[in-house]
Amino acid sequence: MxxxxxxxxxxxxxxxxxxxxxxxxDTPALIxxxxxxxxxxxxxAAFAARHGVHLTPHFKAHKTPAIAKRQKALGAAxxxxxxxxxxxxxxxxxxxxxxxxxxxxxxxxxxLLCALAARAPMSVCADNATNIAALAAAxxxxxxxxxxxxxxxxxxxxCGVAPGQPAADLATLVAAQSHLRxxxxxxxxxxxxxxxxxxxxKTMIDQAVVAVRATTAALASAGLACPRVxxxxxxxxxxxxxxxxxxxxxxxxxxxxxxxxSDNEPVTEPGVPQFQNALFVxxxxxxxxxxxxxxxxxxxxxxxxxxGMPRVxxxxxxxxxxxxxxxxxxxxxxxxxxxxxxRLHLIPGHVDPTVNLHDWIxxxxxxxxxxxxxxxxxxxxx
Amino acid sequence: MxxxxxxxxxxxxxxxxxxxxxxxxDTPALIxxxxxxxxxxxxxAAFAARHGVHLTPHFKAHKTPAIAKRQKALGAAxxxxxxxxxxxxxxxxxxxxxxxxxxxxxxxxxxLLCALAARAPMSVCADNATNIAALAAAxxxxxxxxxxxxxxxxxxxxCGVAPGQPAADLATLVAAQSHLRxxxxxxxxxxxxxxxxxxxxKTMIDQAVVAVRATTAALASAGLACPRVxxxxxxxxxxxxxxxxxxxxxxxxxxxxxxxxSDNEPVTEPGVPQFQNALFVxxxxxxxxxxxxxxxxxxxxxxxxxxGMPRVxxxxxxxxxxxxxxxxxxxxxxxxxxxxxxRLHLIPGHVDPTVNLHDWIxxxxxxxxxxxxxxxxxxxxx
Numbered sequence: 001m002x003x004x005x006x007x008x009x010x011x012x013x014x015x016x017x018x019x020x021x022x023x024x025x026d027t028p029a030l031i032x033x034x035x036x037x038x039x040x041x042x043x044x045a046a047f048a049a050r051h052g053v054h055l056t057p058h059f060k061a062h063k064t065p066a067i068a069k070r071q072k073a074l075g076a077a078x079x080x081x082x083x084x085x086x087x088x089x090x091x092x093x094x095x096x097x098x099x100x101x102x103x104x105x106x107x108x109x110x111x112l113l114c115a116l117a118a119r120a121p122m123s124v125c126a127d128n129a130t131n132i133a134a135l136a137a138a139x140x141x142x143x144x145x146x147x148x149x150x151x152x153x154x155x156x157x158x159c160g161v162a163p164g165q166p167a168a169d170l171a172t173l174v175a176a177q178s179h180l181r182x183x184x185x186x187x188x189x190x191x192x193x194x195x196x197x198x199x200x201x202k203t204m205i206d207q208a209v210v211a212v213r214a215t216t217a218a219l220a221s222a223g224l225a226c227p228r229v230x231x232x233x234x235x236x237x238x239x240x241x242x243x244x245x246x247x248x249x250x251x252x253x254x255x256x257x258x259x260x261x262s263d264n265e266p267v268t269e270p271g272v273p274q275f276q277n278a279l280f281v282x283x284x285x286x287x288x289x290x291x292x293x294x295x296x297x298x299x300x301x302x303x304x305x306x307x308g309m310p311r312v313x314x315x316x317x318x319x320x321x322x323x324x325x326x327x328x329x330x331x332x333x334x335x336x337x338x339x340x341x342x343r344l345h346l347i348p349g350h351v352d353p354t355v356n357l358h359d360w361i362x363x364x365x366x367x368x369x370x371x372x373x374x375x376x377x378x379x380x381x382x
Numbered sequence: 383m384x385x386x387x388x389x390x391x392x393x394x395x396x397x398x399x400x401x402x403x404x405x406x407x408d409t410p411a412l413i414x415x416x417x418x419x420x421x422x423x424x425x426x427a428a429f430a431a432r433h434g435v436h437l438t439p440h441f442k443a444h445k446t447p448a449i450a451k452r453q454k455a456l457g458a459a460x461x462x463x464x465x466x467x468x469x470x471x472x473x474x475x476x477x478x479x480x481x482x483x484x485x486x487x488x489x490x491x492x493x494l495l496c497a498l499a500a501r502a503p504m505s506v507c508a509d510n511a512t513n514i515a516a517l518a519a520a521x522x523x524x525x526x527x528x529x530x531x532x533x534x535x536x537x538x539x540x541c542g543v544a545p546g547q548p549a550a551d552l553a554t555l556v557a558a559q560s561h562l563r564x565x566x567x568x569x570x571x572x573x574x575x576x577x578x579x580x581x582x583x584k585t586m587i588d589q590a591v592v593a594v595r596a597t598t599a600a601l602a603s604a605g606l607a608c609p610r611v612x613x614x615x616x617x618x619x620x621x622x623x624x625x626x627x628x629x630x631x632x633x634x635x636x637x638x639x640x641x642x643x644s645d646n647e648p649v650t651e652p653g654v655p656q657f658q659n660a661l662f663v664x665x666x667x668x669x670x671x672x673x674x675x676x677x678x679x680x681x682x683x684x685x686x687x688x689x690g691m692p693r694v695x696x697x698x699x700x701x702x703x704x705x706x707x708x709x710x711x712x713x714x715x716x717x718x719x720x721x722x723x724x725r726l727h728l729i730p731g732h733v734d735p736t737v738n739l740h741d742w743i744x745x746x747x748x749x750x751x752x753x754x755x756x757x758x759x760x761x762x763x764x
Binding site: 003004007008009010012015024026027028060082083085088089091092102103104105106108109112115116127128130131153157158159160161162190284285286287288289293295297298300301302304305306323324325326327329340341350352353356357358359374376377378379380381382 | 385389390397406408410464471484485487488494497498512539540541542543666671677679680682686706707711723734740741756758761762
């Protein structure tokens with residue numbers, strides 16, 4: 001039995017094979033429905049093209065080169081990663097150029113970045129002078145050139161230097177290094193993405209635009225051109241596109257679209273794409289010993305829960321109430337019934353950390369497995 | 383550069399090598415401090431031996447055969463798993479017998495169980511007649527014998543049949559199948575484990591003991607011997623040991639011991655072991671742009687958070703305030719200071735789903751890497 005042999009060797013074999021009916025997929029498994037997924041990819045690509053803005057999808061959301069390849073075929077200008085290790089399989093697959101939308105601290109990470117820069121164009125973010133010095137020294141030692149984007153705090157209060165003069169000062173420092181190139185500014189407003197009301201989200205991106213304008217003005221005074229203004233996620237990309245100051249959007253979740261994003265108030269402006277849930281955790285009911293109560297086989301090791309519970313698709317009255325490590329407790333409301341062996345499509349709360357739990361994505365169409373994709377960068381947190 | 387090559391091939395290489403000083407471990411990395419870990423293992427083994435109760439540590443907590451091997455060397459009577467796939471690497475390593483402390487539903491899982499039962503003694507739980515029929519048919523078709531424990535709801539309200547006669551009826555059904563053997567009862571009270579107050583925890587295990595007694599009495603009336611009464615986790619094992627009715631305890635977290643367990647009220651009864659936090663996520667400060675605020679490189683993809691925030695060891699005033707996918711925001715209180723590049727030992731809230739995020743455990747002693755263990759069953763959720 002080859003599946004047993006794989007587990008015995010410490011490998012996680014795919015839960016299904018192309019051609020299988022979905023009923024044969026072992027659970028819990030990560031499912032992508034291709035019709036919805038392809039519509040999501042096409043809608044974002046068309047929107048970015050129509051606005052003349054580069055689309056550099058964020059690889060951290062799906063960690064799957066098979067998906068990145070489809071994004072590139074639809075016109076992606078490159079890819080974002082959050083961790084330098086994630087860039088390696090992309091570079092190996094020719095899916096470049098790459099921007100690390102994050103600060104890299106520590107010799108191991110900066111060495112990896114420079115080794116990648118010898119193979120493909122690599123950009124990275126920085127928000128302090130010590131880090132810029134470390135990048136400059138490593139790039140010079142290795143004889144490569146790195147593009148460095150100054151990360152500006154666009155309102156999220158996480159990483160990023162203050163906009164305006166402090167950002168321009170760092171850009172000037174970057175430009176003075178022989179093996180660094182000033183690549184532009186990274187101004188992503190992460191906190192805005194999941195704000196439910198569109199109008200409130202808009203005020204937050206307005207704030208990011210003010211930060212960008214203050215920074216580009218200071219850069220101009222310092223005599224520096226700003227080749228790239230990057231930011232914009234699945235909850236806000238249409239606002240960055242409309243701003244006239246962003247040259248690039250970096251959404252990731254739009255391709256798979258989770259429950260939390262679909263709980264955002266929909267954008268009613270004409271032309272702004274609506275996305276569909278394309279990602280599911282397929283689970284099996286494994287115990288149902290009491291009325292109004294059942295248990296499925298997908299818990300904390302199959303989904304992340306910090307954005308709330310998954311929604312059960314197409315089974316009214318079945319609510320996922322809470323996880324334990326390997327279980328999900330289901331409440332059966334309004335007379336809903338399940339039987340042991342029933343299979344449920346759970347719409348996970350949050351794409352990125354959910355996908356990172358799985359080794360395989362089972363891509364289905366019309367109830368049949370069409371492809372099985374390895375989540376190649378799963379676990380690449382370095 | 384071999385690390386780059388590994389990432390490029392889609393592998394996650396170890397973040398350190400034996401002999402490295404801890405300063406060279408790439409982050410975020412999972413660290414086990416061997417002195418504390420070994421003391422935890424020894425204390426639980428000695429306690430179980432003193433009480434004449436079998437210790438079958440739960441493999442789901444650490445998923446690491448290198449740890450299971452040490453547990454067996456200290457007298458473990460076998461191992462528990464929660465998913466049948468987890469059993470495969472244990473059987474391959476000769477770390478048996480194995481009890482799946484869970485219902486297995488679906489052909490793929492039951493076939494895997496039977497294939498394993500041809501190689502090693504396998505037990506599994508059941509809480510309904512349909513599942514028992516499926517187990518019996520598969521075991522007969524494969525020509526193997528499975529031991530089936532009837533899972534009783536000991537108070538957690540998750541899986542498990544009602545105690546007493548309903549449980550005895552299922553046991554009678556098991557005993558009537560030619561290729562099944564009635565293996566005893568599984569009566570684990572999961573909800574009791576993290577109840578802070580010892581006295582309240584005790585009332586919950588008292589409830590489990592009542593459920594066990596009702597079931598063994600009904601079994602006796604049905605003429606069935608009960609070879610095994612199993613349950614007991616890291617928060618309650620001393621209570622099951624004291625009950626006189628449990629023959630076996632199944633703790634998992636005690637070996638690595640997380641923040642949530644160390645927030646339980648300590649047991650003051652003499653002879654009950656105290657455990658130490660032996661598991662850490664090593665993280666690096668990657669941004670510190672404002673006073674009272676910094677960011678480290680470990681977030682939702684490096685730790686689980688449903689049991690609360692990690693604690694920062696040995697750095698008073700530094701609080702981990704909240705994660706995003708790849709970041710952790712730190713609050714600096716009472717004048718605490720950090721610098722970019724500082725490395726922090728985070729004590730994660732919950733062992734099991736945290737370990738499942740990592741491919742490697744870096745085992746250290748006195749600030750040096752002694753061994754690097756593959757988390758062989760990581761991602762084995764099937």
